[in-house]
Amino acid sequence: MSQLEKLQQTFQECVINSDSKGVTEWISAQGRAEPEVQISIYSHAYRARLQEVLENDFPVLHQAIGDDHFSLLIENYIENYPSKYYSLRNFACDFPAYIQLLLDNNKLLQDAAWLYELSLFEWSLGQAFDATDTTLFSEQDMAAIPPEDWPELKFNLHPSVQRLNLEWNVVEIFLTLTDDDPRPITANHEDNSPWIIWRENYVTRFRSMSLDEQLAFDTLARAGNFNQVCEALSTLIDENDVPMHAAGLLKTWISQGFIRSISF
Numbered sequence: 001m002s003q004l005e006k007l008q009q010t011f012q013e014c015v016i017n018s019d020s021k022g023v024t025e026w027i028s029a030q031g032r033a034e035p036e037v038q039i040s041i042y043s044h045a046y047r048a049r050l051q052e053v054l055e056n057d058f059p060v061l062h063q064a065i066g067d068d069h070f071s072l073l074i075e076n077y078i079e080n081y082p083s084k085y086y087s088l089r090n091f092a093c094d095f096p097a098y099i100q101l102l103l104d105n106n107k108l109l110q111d112a113a114w115l116y117e118l119s120l121f122e123w124s125l126g127q128a129f130d131a132t133d134t135t136l137f138s139e140q141d142m143a144a145i146p147p148e149d150w151p152e153l154k155f156n157l158h159p160s161v162q163r164l165n166l167e168w169n170v171v172e173i174f175l176t177l178t179d180d181d182p183r184p185i186t187a188n189h190e191d192n193s194p195w196i197i198w199r200e201n202y203v204t205r206f207r208s209m210s211l212d213e214q215l216a217f218d219t220l221a222r223a224g225n226f227n228q229v230c231e232a233l234s235t236l237i238d239e240n241d242v243p244m245h246a247a248g249l250l251k252t253w254i255s256q257g258f259i260r261s262i263s264f
Contacts, residue, residue, distance in 0.1 A: 050078050050091060057092045058122050060177050061115065073099070089130060096120040114168035114187040121170050121195075124162040128197045129204045131160035137259040139251065149264070151227040155220050155250075156261045160199035163221065165192050171206070200257050212236045216249050226250075 054074045055062060062070045077098050083091045096119040103109050103116055136158065145153065169188045176185045194214035197206040209217065212233060219232040226246065233242045253259055 047078055049088070050083060051075075053088050053091050054078075054095065057126055058095065058119055060122055060174050061119050063177050063182075064118060064173065065115070092123065096123055112187075114170055114173070114189075117164075117166050117168050118170040118173060121164065121166070121174060121197075124164060124197050125204050125206070128160040128162050128199045131158070131199060134158060134260045136257050137254055137261055139254055141262075142250070142254060145262070151225065152264050153226045154223055154263045155226075155253075155259050156263060157221060158198065158258055158260045160197075160204075161258050162197040163218070164195045164197065166190075166195055167192055171195065171208075196258075198256065198258060205256075212245070213249055216246060217253070220253075 051071075051074055054077065055070075058070075065073070077095060081094050081098060085091060096116055099119050100116040103113055109115075137155070167189060169190055173185055173187060176182060194209040194211075195206055196209055196217070197204065199205070215232050215236065216229045219229050224232070229250075230242045230246050233246055237245060250259075
């Protein structure tokens with residue numbers, strides 16, 4: 001390892017670990033501050049930037065639990081999940097899982113189980129907004145496919161599409177706290193509720209799904225073909241109504257920009 005590489009590695013470790021040991025001997029003492037102070041400025045700036053990233057990614061969670069609890073949460077996350085990505089956009093990818101881990105390991109937090117789903121919902125919104133843009137499959141494209149090809153037809157989802165199953169009223173919490181006049185709201189445990197998130201014309205959107213749509217969509221998302229989607233629907237509705245119903249769902253998904261391409 002060259003002297004420069006050694007210096008770079010040592011500097012990085014000092015910044016990340018807030019430890020000036022081993023690097024101050026390479027820092028000029030001729031400046032207006034002691035070497036330890038100089039390196040601490042970089043270390044503080046590093047953490048402040050990561051904190052800013054988390055605050056920007058989870059503003060509603062921040063609002064829901066308040067400054068003190070949120071600050072403690074992100075300080076612990078920064079300490080236990082040091083950034084390993086070139087892009088700060090990916091730094092918070094483990095944040096929802098980190099919250100779930102805290103909930104699993106602390107029985108006193110059982111009443112706060114909804115925090116995981118709220119963080120996951122916010123993260124999914126961000127992922128949908130930042131997803132790669134691609135061309136979309138259209139109804140005109142669909143009309144050009146011969147009827148005999150439909151049974152084996154598979155559909156590839158747009159990168160922005162996110163599917164969540166939620167057991168708490170976190171969407172209601174999100175909407176309430178982002179309202180122009182936010183009001184107090186209580187977290188409530190509900191039956192499993194399927195939601196879908198996507199980006200449409202550079203606007204992030206989300207909506208709930210009926211049980212039949214969820215079953216059909218999840219079959220499609222697992223690379224199921226149109227025939228398998230119909231088979232899944234036949235467990236819920238009359239077989240005679242299945243083809244038309246499946247086609248109607250597919251038309252909705254295409255019109256809302258869920259589908260980017262097809263394959264066989």
